Amino acid sequence: MSRPKIALIGTGGTISSMGRGPFDIADYGTLGKVMSATELLAFWPQVAEVAEVIAIPYRAVPSTALGPQEWLELVRLCDETVAKHPDIDGIVITHGTATLEETAYFLSLTVKVEVPVVVVGAQRPSTGLSSDAGMNLANACRVAGDKRARGLGALVLLNDEIHAAREVTKTSTSRMQTFRSPDFGCLGHVDADAIAWYRRPLRKAGRETEFDVRGLESLPRVDIVYSYAGADGAAVQAFVAAGAQGLVSAGFAPSFVSPAMGETMIAAMKAGTPIAASTRAGSGRMFYTTRMREAGFVNADNLNPQKARVLLMLGLTVTRKLDELNRIFAEY
Structure with missing residues (x-):
C-alpha cells in the first residue's frame, strides 16, 4: 500500500x-x-x-x-x-x-x-x-x-x-x-x-463557510469577559475603551451574569458593541431566554468562550447585525 x-x-x-x-x-x-x-x-x-x-x-x-x-x-x-x-x-x-x-x-x-x-x-x-x-x-x-x-x-x-x-x-x-x-x-x-x-x-x-480572510491583514478585536460572584462592569468598560469591536460573555451556566455586569453589558450593546453569550461551564448550550434575547445578546450556542471569540471575530468581518450574527452562530 x-x-x-x-x-x-x-x-x-x-x-x-x-x-x-x-x-x-x-x-x-x-x-x-x-x-x-x-x-x-x-x-x-x-x-x-x-x-x-x-x-x-x-x-x-x-x-x-x-x-x-x-x-x-x-x-x-x-x-x-x-x-x-x-x-x-x-x-x-x-x-x-x-x-x-x-x-x-x-x-x-x-x-x-x-x-x-x-x-x-x-x-x-x-x-x-x-x-x-x-x-x-x-x-x-x-x-x-x-x-x-x-x-x-x-x-x-x-x-x-x-x-x-x-x-x-x-x-x-x-x-x-x-x-x-x-x-x-x-x-x-x-x-x-x-x-x-x-x-x-x-x-x-x-x-x-462564508469567511474569506485571505486578503485580510488583521481581525476585529474581540475580548472575553469572565463572570464571577460579585463581578461589576469594569472589565466590560476596559475592553471597550481598549478598542474591542465585540465581546464574549463567559457567564454563569446556563449563560447569566451578575446584575452589575449585565447592566454594563446592555449599555455596551446599545452603544454598538455586539456581545456573544457563552458560559464558563465547559459544556452545554447557553439558554437563549426571553431576557437574553430582549437584552440583545448573540446566542453562542454550545461554543465555549474561546471558540465563541473566534467565531465572533470572523462574524464581524461580514456583519454587525444581531440577526445575522445569530444565524452565523447557528450555522457554524
Whole structure:
C-alpha cells in the first residue's frame, strides 16, 4: 500500500520541544530548544513508515505566542503549500496545546484547500520518557492522508482520538487524555490496524463557510469577559475603551451574569458593541431566554468562550447585525 504524501507545517509547542532529560516533562520550556518541522521529522524518523512527509518552514514557538496574526499567516501558508505541492494528500500542523483548539477552529472556518488539515500536539516533549509526540505525529499524518477526512473542517489529533475542531477543548493541564469533545465525543480512533470513523460533524466548515480572510491583514478585536460572584462592569468598560469591536460573555451556566455586569453589558450593546453569550461551564448550550434575547445578546450556542471569540471575530468581518450574527452562530 502506498504511503500518503503529507505537508508538515511546524509552529512549535511541546511536541517540538526538547528537555534536559527523560524526566524533564515540566520545565523544558526554560531550555528554549524547540525543533523546526525538519528537525522534528529527523527526531522521529519512524513517521516515514506511514507517510512521505514534506517539511514546510514556518516557526518554532510556544503556542502562547500564537494568535490572530499567525492564524491569518497559516491560512495563507496552507494555500501556498497546496499550490506548490498539488500532489499532497493532506496537511499536518504541529502546535502547542495551550491555544491549539483556537487555532484549529479558526482554520476549520477559514481554510479553503480541499485536502484535510490536521492539527496535532503533545502533552510531553519529544525527549520525555513515554512521550506522546512521536505517535501523535505519525497518527496525524495517517489521518491527513485518509480521504474520509476530507470535508470535515480542521481536525485535532491527540491520544489516538480524532476530534472536530469546533467541539474539542483542553480539559486537563497534564494528562494525556486532555483533549475532549464534552458534548458529543470524538469522531473516531486511530488504531494500530486501521483508522476507525464513527460520525461526521454537521456544522459548516472549510470551503462551505462564508469567511474569506485571505486578503485580510488583521481581525476585529474581540475580548472575553469572565463572570464571577460579585463581578461589576469594569472589565466590560476596559475592553471597550481598549478598542474591542465585540465581546464574549463567559457567564454563569446556563449563560447569566451578575446584575452589575449585565447592566454594563446592555449599555455596551446599545452603544454598538455586539456581545456573544457563552458560559464558563465547559459544556452545554447557553439558554437563549426571553431576557437574553430582549437584552440583545448573540446566542453562542454550545461554543465555549474561546471558540465563541473566534467565531465572533470572523462574524464581524461580514456583519454587525444581531440577526445575522445569530444565524452565523447557528450555522457554524
